Amino acid sequence: MKKLTQRIDKERLLLGVAAPLLAVVAAVVVTALVILATGKNPIDAFSEMGTYGIASDSQVYILNKATTYYLAGVAVAVGFRMNLFNIGVDGQYRLAAFIAAVLGGALTAPGWIAIPLILVCAMATGALWAAIAGVLKVTRGVSEVISTIMLNAIATSIIAYLLQPGQLGQLDPAGTLVSTKPLPQGSHLFNIDTGASGILDGFIFVAVVVGVAYWFTLGRTRFGFDLRTVGLSESAASASGVSVKKMVVTSMIISGGVAGLIGMPTLLNESYQYDNSFPVGIGFTGIAIALLGRNNPVGIALAALLWGFLERSTNHLEFQGYDKEILGVIQGVIVLCVVIAYEVVRRYGLKRQQQRVGAELAAQAAATTENQEVA
């Protein structure tokens, strides 16, 4: 045990945790000021958020939300580790969920065949959609930021075109909602019924598997090493024999594949169909979560849980008569602070390192001069 604690670089760990913590604390302070400015008591608000947010039905809600957010965070983080900004996670997961919902509605196979097929289809769709941006980047030098944003808009339009009655959609009895054909009962993924607290999505286990796979691939395989190398320095990577182009396309494909899973908890556990009320914008939430979680598999999970908690508890704040915009303020401030806090902490760490190295050098120099004097 002693050996273990010695081996962990305590300072590195501390600095790693300091930045997100600093951001959250700063966000709490700013939010308190905003609530004060609206003439209400921030302490009441926070205690209200606390008691409501840890109630058992809130826990289920938060875990369900976090499942989706975690997948989004990992999808974005895969790109981040390579210095790729996959802004297109949003379009990728929506298109993937839509195509998978169409396939799932058409399939009549038993669940143990249908569900894996739906998952593979979703991942393939997301991967293909992301690959477009990857290929464009390596062949034509198009920035993936621009192309993925445009692909988001194209995905929206494709879905809007196909999701029409007479195409791949069907009108509900009230004539107000178009949806894909609902999945047959057999294709519903198992849920965990917690009684009064609500229903926990079974997809949470898939999310855990994805997290472990992410950690293993990046930290324990040659591919992951190559990927991180390219992220740190493209020129150094290519000098040491890594094909940067291949890595760009591959990591876009992986990022898109994970993105394809984002809509699956909703599709397989909740809505069982794709329609206009399907959640949008989770790809962008994923960016914030990956940032907050520092691209670390455990960090992303904590960030996703925090995001779920914030949404749950601020929804309730609105009910208590606070302004519903509080959520946006808290989330916005956290993201802003995260970026600033990282920079501050990084500089602080650098300074500490320099001081330490300087001190060691000075000690060394002092020692040599002493020796000389003796001689």
Place this chain on the structure above:
Amino acid sequence: MRRVAKLSAACIASAALALTATACGSTSSDNNSSSASSSGGGDGVKIGLAFDVGGRGDRSFNDSAARGADKAKEEFGGEIKELTAKTSDTEADREQRLNDLAQAGYNPVIGVGYAYAASMTKVAAKYPKTSFGIVDSVVDAKNVNSITFTEEQGSYLAGVAAALKSKSGHIGFIGGVDVPLIKKFEAGYIQGAKDTKPGIKIETQYLSHGSDTSGFASPDKGKAAAKGMLDKGADVIYSAAGSSGNGSIEAVSGVKGAWAIGVDSDQYNIPSLAKYKDSILTSMVKNVDVGVYDFIKSVHDGKPLTGVNSYSLAKNGVSLSTSGGFIDDIQPQLDAAKKKIVDGQIQVKTTP
């Protein structure tokens, strides 16, 4: 070893997750039960309103529902609790909203907008003693009143008015999002215009598509679309686009002789649009307020409405507003068209 450290970190995190997963502690309803019972005994009605994206202040659809609730509150006393949707909502958020309202003893609970259909089905089953109402959709449950409107019939009249008032023989339709509901507006409008003037030219544009609902809340997009149509020569523009319609009305007011047709509320009388009111020919008023008020009244009287209550042209659920008197000269033709629809001589299509 680093690996051990990471593994132990992963273990701790998963243990924490598992602890949360067991959902220890009481549910939020247990925490709230005391407040719910203490506040339930007051006079009047406790109205729970769950708005669609935009909420109170959109000067259109949500506002209309709010007016109905306000009127009921004035008459019967009591209180209104309002919650508003976000674009990033999932089913769980909508469910939470309705659930919170029902749990706190609000009765009736009204979902404004078709997005609440699925969540209301679930929540209504959980609170059988609470009366629920949904606007613009149908929920099949014993304690739910489905408030629907025949938008296509009102829009038919708007089409007739547009065709009669257009000097260029060229009119336009701006829809917020290309969802089935808004297509009802388009279908009726086009049919009305074509029945009146077979050779009329009609521009159609939707501001956003599919799951992108920004078209209901982007006055800038409405303004740009209307400008485009005006440039092409259209001189009457009907927008069914929530608050985006405000932008369209603003653009139309900049062109002499051009008319805008408003939607949902009588937009001639909306204070914030007063600057442009001389360009607002009429509004296709969807009396959501009447539907909402009727429902609240029925709950207050102890005989809550249930099933599907369709507010048609015949029942004045939809109508053309006459504020400003700009359509007084064509009223006979409009009345004739209305009579034909009410009598069933004209069947208005719901899809374009």
